[in-house]
Amino acid sequence: MVLHVIRGVFLFALLAIAVSYVIAAPDAETEGVFAAVPREAIVLGVLGIGALTIGLDILISKKSLLAISGLFIGLLAGLVFAYVFAMVIDLVVEVSGFGLREAIVVDREIVGFQDAPALVAIKLLVGVLSCYFAISFVLQTKDDIRFIIPYVEFEKKIKGGRPIILDTSVIIDGRIADIAQTRIFDNPLIVPRFVLVELQQVADSQDRLKRNRGRRGLDIVNKLQGQKDVDLTIHDDGSSRGPVDQRLVALAEEMHAKIMTTDYNLNKVAQIRGVEVVNINDLTNSLKSVVLPGEALAVKIVKAGEEPGQGVGYLEDGTMVVIEGGRSRIGQTVNITITSSLQTSAGRMIFGKTEDAGRDSSRRNHNA
Numbered sequence: 291m292v293l294h295v296i297r298g299v300f301l302f303a304l305l306a307i308a309v310s311y312v313i314a315a316p317d318a319e320t321e322g323v324f325a326a327v328p329r330e331a332i333v334l335g336v337l338g339i340g341a342l343t344i345g346l347d348i349l350i351s352k353k354s355l356l357a358i359s360g361l362f363i364g365l366l367a368g369l370v371f372a373y374v375f376a377m378v379i380d381l382v383v384e385v386s387g388f389g390l391r392e393a394i395v396v397d398r399e400i401v402g403f404q405d406a407p408a409l410v411a412i413k414l415l416v417g418v419l420s421c422y423f424a425i426s427f428v429l430q431t432k433d434d435i436r437f438i439i440p441y442v443e444f445e446k447k448i449k450g451g452r453p454i455i456l457d458t459s460v461i462i463d464g465r466i467a468d469i470a471q472t473r474i475f476d477n478p479l480i481v482p483r484f485v486l487v488e489l490q491q492v493a494d495s496q497d498r499l500k501r502n503r504g505r506r507g508l509d510i511v512n513k514l515q516g517q518k519d520v521d522l523t524i525h526d527d528g529s530s531r532g533p534v535d536q537r538l539v540a541l542a543e544e545m546h547a548k549i550m551t552t553d554y555n556l557n558k559v560a561q562i563r564g565v566e567v568v569n570i571n572d573l574t575n576s577l578k579s580v581v582l583p584g585e586a587l588a589v590k591i592v593k594a595g596e597e598p599g600q601g602v603g604y605l606e607d608g609t610m611v612v613i614e615g616g617r618s619r620i621g622q623t624v625n626i627t628i629t630s631s632l633q634t635s636a637g638r639m640i641f642g643k644t645e646d647a648g649r650d651s652s653r654r655n656h657n658a
Contacts, residue, residue, distance in 0.1 A: 297347075301340045308336035364428035368421030375416045452566075453478040453547040455525075457538055458488050460550050460570050462507040469573070470520045477548075478521040481511060482541055486524065488534055539563050575638055577607075581628050587642065590623040591616045605640075614643035 312329045454477045460466050461481070470479070489511070493504030514522045525541070535556045542549050542565045549560050550568045560567045581587065589603035594617050601616025613626055626642035 297344050300344070301337065304336050304340040305333070308333040360429045361425055364425030365421055367428070368424035369417070371420040371424060372413075372417035375420060376413050379413060379416065453480050453523075453545060454568065455480045455482065455538060455542055455545070455547050455549050456485070457549060457551040457553060457556060458485050458492075458507065458534065459552045459556075461485070461489065461510050462492075462503050463552050463570060464506060464510050465570055465574060466550065467510050467513045467517075469570075470514060470517060473519050475520065478523060479514065480523050480525050480545070480547065481514075482525050482538065484534060484537055486511070535559060539565055575633070581631060581640055583628050583630055585628045586625055587611070587628065588623055588625055589613065589642070591620050594620065609638050609640055611640045611642060614641070616644055619644065 312332060454475070456466065456479060469475070486508075489504050489507040491504070492500050493508055495501045495504060511522075514520050535553070536559075538549055538556065539560050541547070542560065543563065548566045548568055549556070550570060551557060551560075552570050557567050557569055587605075589605070589611050591601035591603045591613060593602050594600065595602050595612055599615055599617050601613045601618075601620055603611045603613060603616070605611060611626070613624070614629075616624065616626075624644050626644050628640060628642045630641045632639045632641070
């Protein structure tokens with residue numbers, strides 16, 4: 291909104307300049323190159339220049355303050371070198387007498403000397419070359435000379451921690467909304483525009499399961515936007531087309547951000563590229579309750595296990611419990627003793643046995 295107001299003020303200022311010029315030159319006898327130009331054409335021409343400027347500004351949507359500062363410093367250094375080289379060229383011409391200066395004659399008397407066209411062309415050429423090489427040098431070595439020239443990095447100072455970029459899988463997963471609601475995040479959350487496009491494509495899929503997953507992801511984004519304590523930003527990425535995972539990693543490198551995902555392959559690719567990844571599965575697993583061998587739990591057995599005599603139940607946090615001797619107690623809540631636990635990237639699995647299984651095992655050992 292503010293940018294639109296600035297553009298409007300810019301056009302109004304150009305119009306005021308054109309009108310003031312027309313008022314200051316009311317007749318056709320105005321001196322200068324614009325004397326024969328109609329007044330309406332002058333006003334329309336100035337407005338056209340303003341519209342063209344705004345159009346170029348809108349067309350070049352992605353701008354880099356670092357690149358602009360490097361361009362400015364390179365141009366400034368190039369002009370300084372060009373001035374120094376011009377003085378050297380003048381000195382060489384005066385000493386050597388190459389005939390690159392022309393005498394200024396007034397009333398058959400030499401009143402001074404001026405540069406010959408060839409010398410002017412040489413100085414212009416040297417100036418253009420100096421500016422080009424200075425700008426190219428600064429832009430290509432900005433990381434190496436950062437300690438010399440204080441245009442540093444112009445990084446955006448972000449309140450809190452580094453931003454976290456959400457990928458498609460973690461949005462569809464949905465747990466991010468519940469985690470964010472606990473106010474655990476002080477980091478800004480970023481959803482790239484191309485991730486929203488991918489969610490829209492999944493939501494428009496002919497497959498019912500994919501369609502429901504895509505719609506769930508869009509609902510999660512809306513839910514995050516509605517949470518007052520969550521700093522969520524939709525980022526318009528201007529990079530070229532390509533796989534979503536590659537664009538996510540490239541955006542994270544550009545913004546010095548982390549990526550939150552449940553995608554194992556994206557996790558590995560990002561780590562290879564040196565991008566920090568937050569795997570929401572590891573996060574949720576680390577919050578689950580820790581049980582030790584020998585502890586007693588009450589678990590409801592809901593189905594049979596893969597091995598003979600095994601039953602399977604679940605804790606309140608979703609942790610799977612494999613129960614020895616629990617197949618015959620399906621549908622019942624039994625007291626078990628923990629024997630061991632296994633932690634994997636897919637989750638935690640707990641192994642235990644019922645009291646009856648423990649007594650049967652003791653009898654077999656005693657009889658043996």
